[in-house]
Amino acid sequence: MASRPIVPQQARGDAGVGGAGVAVHKQTKKNAAPGDGRSRRALGDIGNVVNVRGVVVDGKPQQQIRRPLTRSFCAQLLANAQAVAAAEKNKKNVCVNVEKAPVLDGVPKRGAAAAPKAIQKKPAAKPLPATAKVIEISPDVEEEVEVKEEKVKEEKKKDEVEVKNNKKVTEGARSSKKKQHTFSSALTARSKAAHGIANKPKEQIVLDIDEADANNHLAGVEYVEDIYKFYKSVENESRPNDYMHLQTDINEKMRAILIDWLIDVHQKFELSPEALYLTVNLIDRFLSVKVVPGRELQLLGMSAMLIATKYEEIWPPEVNDLVCIADRTYTREQILLMEKTILGRMKWTLTVPTHYVFLARFIKASIPDLKMENMVYFLAELGIMHYETIRFCPSMVAASAVYAARCTLNKTPTWTDTLKFHTGYSEPQLVDCAKLLAYFHSKASESRLQVVYKKYSSSLRAGVALFPPSKYLLCAESRLQVA
Structure with missing residues (x-):
């Protein structure tokens, strides 16, 4: 880079250009302790031989030389600053306009162009062209840059905290939306609480209902399934x-x-x-x-x-x-x-699955008491006595008798996962046949055919025929007949 001729330095105390006195910049000590980040030279060599004030050579003190700052060098500084700003795309640029004229060795230079200070964070040294010269920033400028870097870091931390707080607010709003209860869910929760089934644990399916007959060789536990x-x-x-x-x-x-x-x-x-x-x-x-x-x-x-x-x-x-x-x-x-x-x-085919073989198995799966067992048999015998149940297969009639008996005796739940597993029928599949059995139960006391009713009215069979039929199944049956 071309430079202008060196201007002879005036004697100490002489008036400078424009009558202003020349301010002499103090040089940083070269013999400072190692590791001191602030021990630097004020300025380096820019093309001329520079003797810094206060340096003694061969026992003679050297005079301070004042160097001009050319327009081309100032333009090069501006270009370097713009290149550094373009490289830092994801960072915040802090641009500071220099209000005063450039200072060289503490002396303001008249007529020099003002160069902006675009310093956000001290970037890595970018290689300059061969003609460019390298300068070192004085300690007071370095302190100013460090203060600005700290401010930028504080601003970034504040932005990060705000972003985190916003995330927490949005997540809290989402969770609150998820936890909002509709009117129907509130009614469902109240009905469950009223029936005492709000906090009941999930029912465990009893797979081995033949555990009590493990030592009974006539039960055939190994082959029953x-x-x-x-x-x-x-x-x-x-x-x-x-x-x-x-x-x-x-x-x-x-x-x-x-x-x-x-x-x-x-x-x-x-x-x-x-x-x-x-x-x-x-x-x-x-x-x-x-x-x-x-x-x-x-x-x-x-x-x-x-x-x-x-x-x-x-x-x-x-x-x-x-x-x-x-x-x-x-x-x-x-x-x-x-x-x-x-x-x-019949072609001598007598080994057939009747209603009874399924009744014995399904009653066992329901874990019954005396009333439950007799109620199932009572409803099943009413079923086989009436021709209407012939359209249902024996296993469905047996499962429906168990379901209707549980409804009649107010067992909760009316149909368990264990019964569903061992019978192979869900509750909706049994409703039609169970309604029919409940209807036969409601008419048994008024019918001319009293054998089954009297048989299960005895105390030996827990008097299950005297129990009122299931209101739930009868109401469903009456609605079906009206329709």
Whole structure:
């Protein structure tokens, strides 16, 4: 970079340009202690030989030389400052305009262009062109830069704190929005609190309901799950079809009278429940494939019971006993002939899943007491006595009897996850059949067929027939009939 001719320095105390005295800048001590950041030279060499005031060479004090600041050098400084500002894109630029003229060795230079001080943070030294000269900033200027850097840092910290506070406010607003309760949720919470189910823990599913029978070899605990899976898969194969429209001499009321009488006979002979449900299954299956005259309907029932007791009982009743109990309406030969006809039509298929096998399993899953168990059997026998339940499969009738019994006895919850797991039915699937059973319960005391009602009104069976039917199921049934 070209420089102007060196102006001879005036003697100390002479008047400078414009009559102003020349201020002499003090030089920083060269022999300062190491590590002192403020020990610097005031100015370095800018192209001329500079003798700093106060330096002694060969025992002779040297005079201070005053150097001019050229316009081209000032322009180079401005260009460097602009380049540094462009490199710091993500930082805050602090620009300070110099109000006074540039100072060289403490003496203001007249006519020199004012250069701005654009210093935010001390940047790394940028390589300058070969013609450029390097200057060092005096200690007082360095102090000013450090103060400005501290201010910039404080401003950044304040901005960061404000941003964090804003985030917290927005997050708090979001969480408050999430926690807002609607009117419907408030009503739901109140109803749960009223029923005492607000803070109940989640129900645990009881998978092993056969734990109590682990030492009972007759229970077949090792195979019981597979057995019931098989029953569920084949129950529709042995399920009777809707046959009443095929029968010309039999109606639903006649069938109900027959089942009611057979339940009475079953009770007098003290037979097992398995025999009763198999008897009803054989009757319905036979009526599904053969038209029977009305006068032979009771004969069909007696022969079906004889087959079922031979299959299920150790000591089945004799044929003569059945003849006597029917008041000798039919002969021994007629009963044996009908027995042979039934077995031929059924192809000797007697091992079928009846309502009872599912009732025994589902009652066990409900963890019942005496009232609960008898209520289930009461509703189930009402169900098999009426022809309307024939459209439901045996497992659904059994599960619906358990559900209706729990509703009648006000068990909470009415349907558990354990029952859902072991029955394979959800609560909505059972509502229709359960409504029908509750309706039969409500009409049992007024019906002419009183055998089932009297049987379960006894104290030996906890008098469950005397309990009022489920209001919830009856209301649903009445709404269904009105619709």
